[in-house]
Amino acid sequence: xxxxxxxxxxxxxxxxxACNGYQDHCHQNIFRYMVDKLGxxxxxxxxxxxxDVFKKYNQTIRxxxxxxxEVDADDFWGYIREGPEKFLSKDPDVRVLLESLPQKKYIFxxxxxxxxxxxxxxxxxxDCFEKDIFGSYFMDEVCKPEPAAFxxxxxxxxxxxxxxxxxxDSLKNIKTAKSLGMTTVLITGxxxxxxxxxxxxxxxxxxxxxxxxGKAEVQAALPWLWPQ
Numbered sequence: 001x002x003x004x005x006x007x008x009x010x011x012x013x014x015x016x017x018a019c020n021g022y023q024d025h026c027h028q029n030i031f032r033y034m035v036d037k038l039g040x041x042x043x044x045x046x047x048x049x050x051x052d053v054f055k056k057y058n059q060t061i062r063x064x065x066x067x068x069x070e071v072d073a074d075d076f077w078g079y080i081r082e083g084p085e086k087f088l089s090k091d092p093d094v095r096v097l098l099e100s101l102p103q104k105k106y107i108f109x110x111x112x113x114x115x116x117x118x119x120x121x122x123x124x125x126x127d128c129f130e131k132d133i134f135g136s137y138f139m140d141e142v143c144k145p146e147p148a149a150f151x152x153x154x155x156x157x158x159x160x161x162x163x164x165x166x167x168x169d170s171l172k173n174i175k176t177a178k179s180l181g182m183t184t185v186l187i188t189g190x191x192x193x194x195x196x197x198x199x200x201x202x203x204x205x206x207x208x209x210x211x212x213x214g215k216a217e218v219q220a221a222l223p224w225l226w227p228q
Contacts, residue, residue: 004103004183004225005163008153009129010144011109011116013169015094015213016123018190022087029080030060037079038069058172059110059136059143073112073137081115088122093214098128100215101225107133108153108166110143132156145176165225167213171197171205178205185222187213 009015012023027047034046053063060080064071098105106129109116113135120126134153142148154161165183168174169191174184186192186206202209208221219226 002183003163004165006157006159006165007101007103007105007225008108008164008166008182009105009213010166010168010170010173010187011107011111011119013189013191014167014187015120015125016088016091017212018169020087022084022119025083025087026080029082033076033079034064037075038064038071057143058145061136062141062143077112077115077136081111081118084115084119084122088119090124093212093216094123095125095128097213097215097218098125102227103165103225104157105129106153106157107135108144109133109135110139112136113138145170145173147176147180150176150180165222171195171201175201175205183207183222185210185218187211 012018016022028043030050031043031046034040034050035043040046040049049067050060050063053067054060057063057066061071061073061076107116107120113133116133116135117126120129134156136143139149139152142152144150150161153159161177162181165185166174166177167185167187168177169187169189171186171192172195174186178184184206185208186202188209188211208218210217210221
């Protein structure tokens with residue numbers, strides 16, 4: 001088996017389950033922001049518009065700007081991601097996994113860096129990762145699943161995708177990672193169902209499938225992540 005020297009982790013739906021309420025809370029905040037700040041008539045119309053642009057651009061702020069709306073990034077991210085401590089809490093299984101893995105670990109998310117850090121702090125695992133968080137400000141005009149977003153991280157960290165493992169709940173992002181030579185770990189859950197991921201697709205691009213990022217499950221699927 002090849003040596004894995006670096007680990008990239010997605011945040012939402014990967015380090016905590018997508019069904020715990022926080023993502024739904026953020027989505028409602030997005031629709032409320034679109035009504036309060038951008039002039040949408042009501043939250044239902046905002047949601048219909050959001051679903052179209054998110055499917056195309058994979059990130060709300062990019063989709064809104066592409067639609068002609070002026071969006072202040074600091075205001076947007078602070079508004080939609082408020083209150084992570086109401087939904088996120090410490091999960092000993094996740095921390096045990098992260099502490100046991102000897103590789104450098106980075107967060108790679110389409111969320112803004114400040115709000116990603118707040119989420120990590122609410123879960124009590126911020127100290128398990130390198131200080132550099134790769135989010136929307138770092139990626140600027142690109143985001144996952146675009147290969148250019150991955151390339152920016154590779155270049156900044158001087159890492160080789162062929163010696164990097166990627167933990168993610170979105171099959172779209174997993175597909176890009178696999179095409180770039182990364183070892184891929186899919187966290188199954190609501191995101192995979194929403195993307196209508198088929199078993200044949202999963203088998204083609206995923207090296208390991210786990211229900212959650214806990215040591216027992218990940219070690220059973222990918223024992224070679226740990227030195228023998």
